[in-house]
Amino acid sequence: MPIFVNIKTLFPFFLLLRGSLEHRIVDTFGSKYFQLPGCLVDKARPATSSHKYRVDSDLECARKCLWLFEDTCRWMNYIEPEKVTGENCELGKTPANAVCSDLVDRPGYHYYEKGDFCLNQSKFVQSTLQCTCVPGWTGQRCNYRAFDCSDHYYVHLWPYGRAILDIKARYSTNSYKVHCDLSSYIIGGASGHTCFQRQGYSSGMNFDRNWADYKSGFGNKATDFWLGNDIISELTAKNSRKYRLLVWLQGHNSSYSVSTSYDDFLVKDESENYKVTLTPSTKNKVTWHGDAIMPGDPTLDMNKKPFSTYDKDNDGGPENCASTRKAGWWYGSGCTDANLNAKYYNATNWQASFWPQLSWGMMTNASDGIKYSTLCLQPYDFTPKNLLLVVY
Numbered sequence: 001m002p003i004f005v006n007i008k009t010l011f012p013f014f015l016l017l018r019g020s021l022e023h024r025i026v027d028t029f030g031s032k033y034f035q036l037p038g039c040l041v042d043k044a045r046p047a048t049s050s051h052k053y054r055v056d057s058d059l060e061c062a063r064k065c066l067w068l069f070e071d072t073c074r075w076m077n078y079i080e081p082e083k084v085t086g087e088n089c090e091l092g093k094t095p096a097n098a099v100c101s102d103l104v105d106r107p108g109y110h111y112y113e114k115g116d117f118c119l120n121q122s123k124f125v126q127s128t129l130q131c132t133c134v135p136g137w138t139g140q141r142c143n144y145r146a147f148d149c150s151d152h153y154y155v156h157l158w159p160y161g162r163a164i165l166d167i168k169a170r171y172s173t174n175s176y177k178v179h180c181d182l183s184s185y186i187i188g189g190a191s192g193h194t195c196f197q198r199q200g201y202s203s204g205m206n207f208d209r210n211w212a213d214y215k216s217g218f219g220n221k222a223t224d225f226w227l228g229n230d231i232i233s234e235l236t237a238k239n240s241r242k243y244r245l246l247v248w249l250q251g252h253n254s255s256y257s258v259s260t261s262y263d264d265f266l267v268k269d270e271s272e273n274y275k276v277t278l279t280p281s282t283k284n285k286v287t288w289h290g291d292a293i294m295p296g297d298p299t300l301d302m303n304k305k306p307f308s309t310y311d312k313d314n315d316g317g318p319e320n321c322a323s324t325r326k327a328g329w330w331y332g333s334g335c336t337d338a339n340l341n342a343k344y345y346n347a348t349n350w351q352a353s354f355w356p357q358l359s360w361g362m363m364t365n366a367s368d369g370i371k372y373s374t375l376c377l378q379p380y381d382f383t384p385k386n387l388l389l390v391v392y
Contacts, residue, residue, distance in 0.1 A: 033062045033076065033112040038140070039100035044077040044109040045092055052087035058110065061089035065114065069093065074115075079108045097143055119143045135175030136168030145170075147239050149180035150379050153192025164221050167194065171238040176231050179221045181376060193246060193376035194235065196227035199358060200250075200344055200372040207327050207341040211312040214328040215270065226328075226341070229274045229307060233267045235377060242380035245278055247293070249360055250372040252346075258360055262293060263380065273306035273314050276330045292338035292361035299334030306330070325356045337361045340373045 036043075051069070055061045058078045065073040069091065075098070077090040097119070103111055118124045118131035122142035125132055133142035138152050146152055146167045161182055168175040181193040199207065205224035217228025236243050245265035249258040262278040280294060293302045299317070306314040308331045310323040317333030325331070327341035339359045358370045 033058075033065070033114050035110060035112055036098065036100055036103075036140075039103055039111070041110060042105060042107050043100070043103040044090075044106040044111050045075055045094075045098065045102070046104050047077065047090060047106075048092075048094075051091040053089040053091075054081065054087050055089040056081060058112070061091075062112065064089060065091050075111065075113045077106070078110050078112065079106075083108045097141065099140055133166070135166035135177075138165070147241070148192070148235060148377065148379065149178065149182070149194040150192035150382050152180055153182050167235075169234045169238040170240050172234045174234065176227075177221065178227060178231075179225070181374075192382075193378055195374060195376040196232050196235075197225070197340065197373065197375035199224050199340065200370065205344070208343070209309065209328060211309045211328075214307065214309055229267065230270065233269045233274060236266045237268065244281070244378045244380055246374075246376040246378055247340075248372070248374045248376075249340075249370050252369055252371045260291070261378070265377065273312075274330075275304065275306045276302060278303055292336070292359075295337050295361070297332075297334065299332045300337050301332060302330045302336065302338065305332050327356070340375065345369060346371075 051073075053061070053064055055064065055078075061076050061078045065076050072093050073091050074094065075092045077092075079088045081088050098111070098113060118133075118141060120134065120137045120142050122131045122133045122137065124130075131140070131142045133139075133146075136146055138144050138146040144151060144154075146165070147170050148167050149165065151167070152163075152165050163180050163182065164177050165180045166175055167178055179195040179198065181195050199205065202220065202223035205219055207226065209218060209226075214226060215229050217226055217231060219225030221227075242263075243265045245262040247258060247260050247262075251257060261281045263281055264277065264279045266277050268275040268277075278294075295301065307328065308314045308320075308322040309328040310320065310326075313320040313322060315321045315331035315333055315335065317331075317335070319335065321331035321335035322328055325335060325339050326343055327339060329336060329339065329341055337359075338361070339356060342356045342358045344358050358373060360370060
């Protein structure tokens, strides 16, 4: 929606910017009062204010907010004087930073807040009436921290689907673009999963990489990729959140699949070779094709194993598992039953005799191999919610 600018010269010091006939931003002596996109008309803050006045315009209402209460006035409700008898300007001192769901229906009223609509150094895009958040922030006004994709799920405008979004771990100085799966087909229902591995969604991605590649990450986050061990470690170790590891596998034959999760998933930093810890799931326990990540054999279990690549063998056994399995992974001395970064074969080229290949326990020997592999993180206390969508 384009924003047209008109100059209203009631007083030489005041400027009134008007969007459409509904969207207004009042600017008086440099103090801005804006409306919330998505709830421009017939909405107001609950009428609890004792500061009510009869005024001739929204500009005069804003001026009273500024002059009478200086910095303590945070918002105002306004209705055109010809629509009511008595007071038509209500001023409030309670905290601002409202969203549309905080307002109530009041025919003819307009709600304004003092300050900038887009917070935390974000930018307001006039053509869309939306905020463009800086990395690590989310929400209609960029007023929520995005520590992982679950925060985007709770407050953003995409309840379903997938998107590449910015996150920033709570105690990290870095922000990252990650693949957020906000769909319902992975374990846990509709949710904000932070995915760190996908394979099989494109062709030709080579996961037989060296230590430096797995450290920094590689691939296309929209299709096949490894997010990077440094980022996985920061997300699980610097967010003050406990995470589940979610595993979703689909065979070329759709009747073969694995959907499971593991609790207490945490990856240490590079000084400990990205050692992983996890525990059996209390929520989604695998029952089909066996448990390839924690099969009960300490030489194959992923728990408490450091990461290995062909140029940095940390598996503790006589064999360089990353070299022979052609993939970086958390190998034990007996290698692994879950080789989810190994070579991918499509349905046409797949044969059970091919080795090494993308594999999960007995699933690979079942009929036709693995078509898709996805590994994601989910906060341990995550609860899917019904979202209130705000449509601009």
